[in-house]
Amino acid sequence: MAIKAERTKFSLDVLGRYTCNTWQEAKDSIDQTSRPDARQFDVVIVGGGTFGAALAQHIFSIDTSHSHRILVLEAGPFLVPEHTQNLPMLGLDAASPTSIAALRAAGQDGQPRKEVWGLAWHSPVDFQGLAYCVGGRSLYWGGWSPQLLAEEMPIGGVPGTAWPKPVVDDLTSGGYFAQSNAQIGSDDSNYYIFGSLQSELRKILAAGLSGGKVSDAITPSLLPDHPGVAVMNAPTAAQLDQMLGFDAPSGLPVAELKDLMKLEAPLAVQVRSRSGLFPLNKFSSTPLLIKAARVAENETPQDDVKKRLMVVDNCHVTALGFDGSRVHRVDTNFGPLPLPANGVVILAAATIESTRLALNSFHGSPNYGLIGQNLVAHLRSNLNVRIPIANIPGLAGNLEQAVLFVKGRHKFADGSFGHYHLQIKCGWPDQVGKHKTGAIYNEDAQTLTQQAALPAGQWNQFEITAKAQHYTVHLNGAQVAVFDNATATRGLPTPAFIGLQSHPASIPKVPNTGRVAFRRIQIKQL
Numbered sequence: 001m002a003i004k005a006e007r008t009k010f011s012l013d014v015l016g017r018y019t020c021n022t023w024q025e026a027k028d029s030i031d032q033t034s035r036p037d038a039r040q041f042d043v044v045i046v047g048g049g050t051f052g053a054a055l056a057q058h059i060f061s062i063d064t065s066h067s068h069r070i071l072v073l074e075a076g077p078f079l080v081p082e083h084t085q086n087l088p089m090l091g092l093d094a095a096s097p098t099s100i101a102a103l104r105a106a107g108q109d110g111q112p113r114k115e116v117w118g119l120a121w122h123s124p125v126d127f128q129g130l131a132y133c134v135g136g137r138s139l140y141w142g143g144w145s146p147q148l149l150a151e152e153m154p155i156g157g158v159p160g161t162a163w164p165k166p167v168v169d170d171l172t173s174g175g176y177f178a179q180s181n182a183q184i185g186s187d188d189s190n191y192y193i194f195g196s197l198q199s200e201l202r203k204i205l206a207a208g209l210s211g212g213k214v215s216d217a218i219t220p221s222l223l224p225d226h227p228g229v230a231v232m233n234a235p236t237a238a239q240l241d242q243m244l245g246f247d248a249p250s251g252l253p254v255a256e257l258k259d260l261m262k263l264e265a266p267l268a269v270q271v272r273s274r275s276g277l278f279p280l281n282k283f284s285s286t287p288l289l290i291k292a293a294r295v296a297e298n299e300t301p302q303d304d305v306k307k308r309l310m311v312v313d314n315c316h317v318t319a320l321g322f323d324g325s326r327v328h329r330v331d332t333n334f335g336p337l338p339l340p341a342n343g344v345v346i347l348a349a350a351t352i353e354s355t356r357l358a359l360n361s362f363h364g365s366p367n368y369g370l371i372g373q374n375l376v377a378h379l380r381s382n383l384n385v386r387i388p389i390a391n392i393p394g395l396a397g398n399l400e401q402a403v404l405f406v407k408g409r410h411k412f413a414d415g416s417f418g419h420y421h422l423q424i425k426c427g428w429p430d431q432v433g434k435h436k437t438g439a440i441y442n443e444d445a446q447t448l449t450q451q452a453a454l455p456a457g458q459w460n461q462f463e464i465t466a467k468a469q470h471y472t473v474h475l476n477g478a479q480v481a482v483f484d485n486a487t488a489t490r491g492l493p494t495p496a497f498i499g500l501q502s503h504p505a506s507i508p509k510v511p512n513t514g515r516v517a518f519r520r521i522q523i524k525q526l
């Protein structure tokens with residue numbers, strides 16, 4: 001009998017049951033001994049995260065002959081149906097960076113952090129790991145989606161750095177960039193971020209760029225049009241004014257307005273969709289997968305044998321059975337799954353896990369030595385700058401946010417080029433506990449019992465105790481934070497820095513009111 005939605009102490013698991021199948025249900029659906037018309041899965045997707053889920057939905061929807069069966073095997077559980085930021089203040093953030101070594105040292109290895117986050121490989125650099133759940137990291141990502149410039153995908157040039165031409169063709173003339181921009185909503189302007197702060201900062205940024213104040217920035221006029229503009233046929237100034245969020249006609253020429261659009265942040269946020277479809281807001285691939293799974297179920301209600309798409313969660317793929325020319329079996333924690341002669345396996349278990357599976361499974365295949373080569377890390381640094389709002393003329397006086405984007409190209413001494421971009425986010429302090437007075441700054445894994453600091457003009461007293469990796473913070477006599485460090489590089493004997501910081505509030509529109517001072521700092525050994 002079909003398993004119904006299960007009750008927990010708190011909820012009825014409708015979303016999980018309506019989206020996912022069990023391993024047994026998937027196996028039964030290919031079992032010809034009980035149903036002669038049963039068929040194996042033509043496409044098995046390993047990983048139901050960002051790309052796996054989007055791909056599953058895409059293959060499902062383009063299969064107009066309804067002749068293929070698709071199976072998504074996802075290592076983690078069904079977690080939430082939406083990007084976490086589309087949900088009301090859940091506090092389900094991404095886990096903070098750490099390492100397996102540090103977790104082992106703290107006795108916390110092998111346990112999910114922040115419900116689903118896990119580290120599947122060792123690294124000398126602390127990192128977040130993977131979100132083991134349906135939708136994967138798409139449930140958490142920032143959504144910045146700048147499209148690569150043609151010069152960032154060289155087809156020829158320095159050996160080992162060239163991109164395969166068919167890939168570049170598919171992305172550009174083949175239309176994949178345009179399709180994915182449309183799907184995730186980054187081809188639209190930021191209708192959800194607009195107003196005087198966005199307009200004024202964009203104006204200041206445009207003036208800085210044209211005045212040559214940002215070293216190596218690419219002049220906007222040399223960049224391709226914003227994807228939302230590129231799809232328009234000869235946009236008018238009025239249309240561009242509207243996309244840029246101007247309340248009144250700007251009076252600017254079309255060319256200048258197009259350049260301003262290039263400074264809009266390319267965010268995967270969709271606030272409008274076609275009639276009859278619900279808007280996605282911040283994009284994650286989970287709603288796509290849910291919808292595909294429901295369409296599949298509704299096509300052939302209660303008949304798994306005929307179901308064209310199944311999602312089996314909590315199913316960890318451990319190896320692929322490879323006979324030297326094709327994959328004929330997928331091994332999982334639940335057991336093996338056979339594949340038909342023309343079956344296809346798609347690895348979408350994130351970069352490192354997919355590479356590891358391929359390396360473990362494809363010994364002896366042509367070009368085996370190339371697997372895992374040319375992987376590039378996403379290098380990023382963060383810089384926080386505080387600008388008194390009195391320095392920005394023309395603001396409406398509201399609490400506002402702004403997001404802007406600058407693309408740059410740097411020439412190295414050997415004549416080669418590297419590309420970078422600046423993501424500029426402006427807003428107010430987020431009021432999150434880990435950023436407030438007395439917290440161990442930005443650490444998720446701390447217990448906070450915060451209380452307000454004394455009003456401006458009075459001295460606060462802190463007592464911070466560090467016993468091995470156990471930290472306790474008292475503010476004006478009351479315990480406000482307890483933290484057990486699991487980061488290997490924090491608190492090493494040399495160099496032994498102690499960082500104190502405070503971001504005191506400024507009085508709106510009055511510069512330099514947000515000052516802080518520290519006095520009578522004493523350190524003693526316990």
Ligand SMILES: Cc1cc2nc3c(=O)[nH]c(=O)nc-3n(C[C@H](O)[C@H](O)[C@H](O)COP(=O)(O)OP(=O)(O)OC[C@H]3O[C@@H](n4cnc5c(N)ncnc54)[C@H](O)[C@@H]3O)c2cc1C
Pocket residue numbers: 046047048049050051052073074075076094128130131132133134135136137138140141142143144145315316317318348349350351353
């Ligand atoms: C907080 C945050 C902000 C980010 N912001 C941005 C941004 O602004 N712009 C941007 O471009 N990128 C951003 N990223 C990165 C981006 O989210 C990832 O590059 C992208 O989501 C990776 O997609 P993926 O499908 O390769 O991996 P994932 O989404 O991680 O999916 C992999 C899936 O495979 C599953 N899996 C792993 N191993 C197995 C196995 N053996 N068997 C079965 N299943 C398995 C996992 O459970 C997971 O669901 C951000 C990431 C985070 C965490």
